[in-house]
Every structure is written in C-alpha cells, then in structure tokens.
Amino acid sequence: MSDYKIFSLGDIVLQCGLRIPDAKLAYKTYGTLNAAKNNVIVYPTWYSGQHYENEWLIGEDKALDPRKYFIIVPNMFCNGLSSSPSNTPAPYGKARFPNATAYDNVRMQWRLVTELFGIEQIALVTGWSMGALQTFHWGALYPEMVERILPFQGTSKCSRHNFVFLEGVKAALTADAAFRDGWYDVQPEKGLRAAARVYAGWGLSQTFYREKLDLEKLGYATLEDFLVGFWEGWLLSKDANNLLGMLWTWQNGDISDNEIYKGDFVKALSSIRAKAIVMPCKTDLYFPPEDSEFEVKHMPNAELRVVDSIWGHFAGGPGTSPVDIEVLDKALRELLAS
Structure with missing residues (x-):
C-alpha cells in the first residue's frame, strides 16, 4: 500500500503551452490541521526526491513537529509519483512529457492547499535545493498567504554557472x-x-x-x-x-518568469513579504552565498545565515551531517516561534 495520496488536477495547461491531461499531484500530510487552519507548513520535494525523502526534518523531536503542525509535502512533477514521463500514458509520456516550471508546480500545489484543505494562510514554506526554488516561488506568487519562508541550499533563479x-x-x-x-x-x-x-x-x-x-x-x-x-x-x-x-525545471527556475513579474527579478524578490531566513552553505558549489546575498538584499524581511560547513550542497541535507541538521532545525524553530 502506498503511503501517499493523489490530488486530481484535471487537464492543466503549463507555461510552455502544452497540456498534461488528467494531471496528478501526489502528496503526503503529517499531523492534523487545526480548527483555525493556521498551523500549516508546506515542504516541497527536491531534485529526484519523493515525499518520504523529506522526512529527515519531520518528527516529534524536530521543529517540524506533526503534533503541532500540519505538514504538507507535495511531490514535484517528474519525480515519478506526481505526473511524470514515467507514469503518463501516450501521447504525452516518456520523451513527450511537457516541460513544467517551478511556477507550474507551485500553482498546482496552491490548488491542493486551497481546494482540498480550504487553507488561506501558511505558517511556513521550507525546502532544500529545488525545494528551496519552490519555496521562493511560494513567497513571490502568494505574498499575502505565506507568513514565513526558509529556503536552504537553493536559490530563486538558476544562475548561469x-x-x-x-x-x-x-x-x-x-x-x-x-x-x-x-x-x-x-x-x-x-x-x-x-x-x-x-x-x-x-x-x-x-x-x-x-x-x-x-x-x-x-x-x-x-x-x-x-x-x-x-x-x-x-x-x-x-x-x-x-x-x-x-x-529542465531546475535550469529554468526563475521567480520572475511569469505574467505577474514579467522578468523583473528584483521586483519579484521585493514582493516577498514573508519573514525569511535564507540559508546557503559557504562551500555549496551549486548555490554559493553570493547568490543568496543578492536575494536577501532585495527581500524586505529577510536575513542571510550562511552555514559554516564543509558538506557543500548536502549541509543539512538528508543522511549527512547531524551538526548541520541541528543548525537548520534550530533556525526553523526560531522562525516558527517568531
């Protein structure tokens, strides 16, 4: 038996102009939604990762405590559980699966959150790597809905390098x-x-x-x-x-590449109202702190915290350095308490 559920999106049109017929968004929830519906955390998946691979930060001894919060982990398109080349029938499967942007992913996650659960406010969005890319999109696309964000080891726009x-x-x-x-x-x-x-x-x-x-x-x-x-x-x-x-989603990640911001990257960053802690690692070869410095400079309510670690992109990531995971968990606790 699978440990996740499927939210049926119907036929959707992506930014690329192509459709995913009968699109599916796989997700798992942890904890219970309270009566006020204000204990919500959205925690998107990362490159190749599926929901269970996000669980290293979820637990009763963690900041993401399911006794206190209702944690939603939506699976990205193309990760094998949500609509993907591997599970979509012809003619849209395999090499014909359409290109989905981070914007496409977050729009559909918003539908899950609002249509299925009736949620209007999100206490926190957080994520690692491509999960961080989606976290920035949540902040920019739904600034009145998202109260806090903590993207770690990831950026709001794919750099040329x-x-x-x-x-x-x-x-x-x-x-x-x-x-x-x-x-x-x-x-x-x-x-x-x-x-x-x-x-x-x-x-x-x-x-x-x-x-x-x-x-x-x-x-x-x-x-x-x-x-x-x-x-x-x-x-x-x-x-x-x-x-x-x-x-492809990673390479084309850009919070300003949509009809709202029309390519104005600084405007998109400036629109993020959420209280934010942005956490790059000083030795990350994908997402160096210089990229995060630019982002935080243009975000009105953000703090930059560079993780001092030699674990590179995996600092605080799954199954790696316990010390870095503790640093990340402490920052999540602090932000949630603010």
Missing part, C-alpha cells in the same frame, strides 16, 4: 546509446552512471574530499566505493526521463 553544471549532467546521461532520445525500454544504465560521476564532483565540497569524509563519516571503503555506492546507487534508482524533466 549552475545552468552549465546541469548541461554536463544532461550530456552524460543522454550520450548513452541506450537512451534512444528518451524512447528507451530499459533504463540507460551507462548514462545514469556517467551522470552520477558528474554530480559527484559538485554535490560535496573540495574540503569534504580532502578530509576524506566519504570514508571517515559515511563509512565507504575507498573513493571508488563512494562513487559507486553513494552516487551511482542514487541515480540508478531513478528514471532517466524523469531526471531530465526535473533538470
């Missing part, structure tokens, strides 16, 4: 002859393994590797063991078209 990194991942994956332009019958294993190797040089910092934390903290026998067990093991569990769909 980040875009280039993702081109390497895409090229490695699609170079496998078995990929067949997305019309494969068997997952392109060589391409997935190659993409994982590209990722491995970026997900964690130079100092992480210099100090051999893959061996000392994560328990791998050698560097090669880490590359195979951690990185290749991660991507081999995913569908290639799903990964490419989410990669």
Whole structure:
C-alpha cells in the first residue's frame, strides 16, 4: 500500500503551452490541521526526491513537529509519483512529457492547499535545493498567504554557472546509446552512471574530499566505493526521463518568469513579504552565498545565515551531517516561534 495520496488536477495547461491531461499531484500530510487552519507548513520535494525523502526534518523531536503542525509535502512533477514521463500514458509520456516550471508546480500545489484543505494562510514554506526554488516561488506568487519562508541550499533563479553544471549532467546521461532520445525500454544504465560521476564532483565540497569524509563519516571503503555506492546507487534508482524533466525545471527556475513579474527579478524578490531566513552553505558549489546575498538584499524581511560547513550542497541535507541538521532545525524553530 502506498503511503501517499493523489490530488486530481484535471487537464492543466503549463507555461510552455502544452497540456498534461488528467494531471496528478501526489502528496503526503503529517499531523492534523487545526480548527483555525493556521498551523500549516508546506515542504516541497527536491531534485529526484519523493515525499518520504523529506522526512529527515519531520518528527516529534524536530521543529517540524506533526503534533503541532500540519505538514504538507507535495511531490514535484517528474519525480515519478506526481505526473511524470514515467507514469503518463501516450501521447504525452516518456520523451513527450511537457516541460513544467517551478511556477507550474507551485500553482498546482496552491490548488491542493486551497481546494482540498480550504487553507488561506501558511505558517511556513521550507525546502532544500529545488525545494528551496519552490519555496521562493511560494513567497513571490502568494505574498499575502505565506507568513514565513526558509529556503536552504537553493536559490530563486538558476544562475548561469549552475545552468552549465546541469548541461554536463544532461550530456552524460543522454550520450548513452541506450537512451534512444528518451524512447528507451530499459533504463540507460551507462548514462545514469556517467551522470552520477558528474554530480559527484559538485554535490560535496573540495574540503569534504580532502578530509576524506566519504570514508571517515559515511563509512565507504575507498573513493571508488563512494562513487559507486553513494552516487551511482542514487541515480540508478531513478528514471532517466524523469531526471531530465526535473533538470529542465531546475535550469529554468526563475521567480520572475511569469505574467505577474514579467522578468523583473528584483521586483519579484521585493514582493516577498514573508519573514525569511535564507540559508546557503559557504562551500555549496551549486548555490554559493553570493547568490543568496543578492536575494536577501532585495527581500524586505529577510536575513542571510550562511552555514559554516564543509558538506557543500548536502549541509543539512538528508543522511549527512547531524551538526548541520541541528543548525537548520534550530533556525526553523526560531522562525516558527517568531
């Protein structure tokens, strides 16, 4: 039995101008919605992640305490549970699945929150990596609804450098002859393994590797063991078209790319009224603190807190550094109490 539910969206039209017929949004909730409907936390998923992979921050001993809050974890399009290339029937499945933006995702999450639960106020939106991208979108698209945001290890717009990194991942994956332009019958294993190797040089910092934390903290026998067990093991569990769909969403992330802000990035940032703590990691190779400094400069009620860690993009992420997770949890507690 699945541990999540499906919200039927009907036929939806995306920003790209294409439809997802009979679109589905998979979600899971934790805790109970109170009578006032003011104890709501929205916690979107990250690149390739599904709702259960967000649970490292949810618990009775955590800031995201289901005894106190009603926590909604919506699954992104293309993650294999919500409408995705892997689960959409022809003619819109596989390589024909339309490109969905973060804007598209958050608009449909808003429908879930308002239509299904009748929620009008959200106490907090938070998320890691692509979850942070969606968090910024929530703040910019629904400024009167969202009271607080805490995006960590992610930005409100994909930088040019980040875009280039993702081109390497895409090229490695699609170079496998078995990929067949997305019309494969068997997952392109060589391409997935190659993409994982590209990722491995970026997900964690130079100092992480210099100090051999893959061996000392994560328990791998050698560097090669880490590359195979951690990185290749991660991507081999995913569908290639799903990964490419989410990669496109990531590359085209921009809170101002919509009819509301018409490309005015500063205006979009300035519209975020929510009390915000923005938490990059000083060694994150995807989302360096300089990007967050610009964002916070233009957000009226935001504070920048740079995480001092050598875990790079995974600082505070799932299954990594307990110390960094404690730092993140403390910030979430503080923001929720404010």
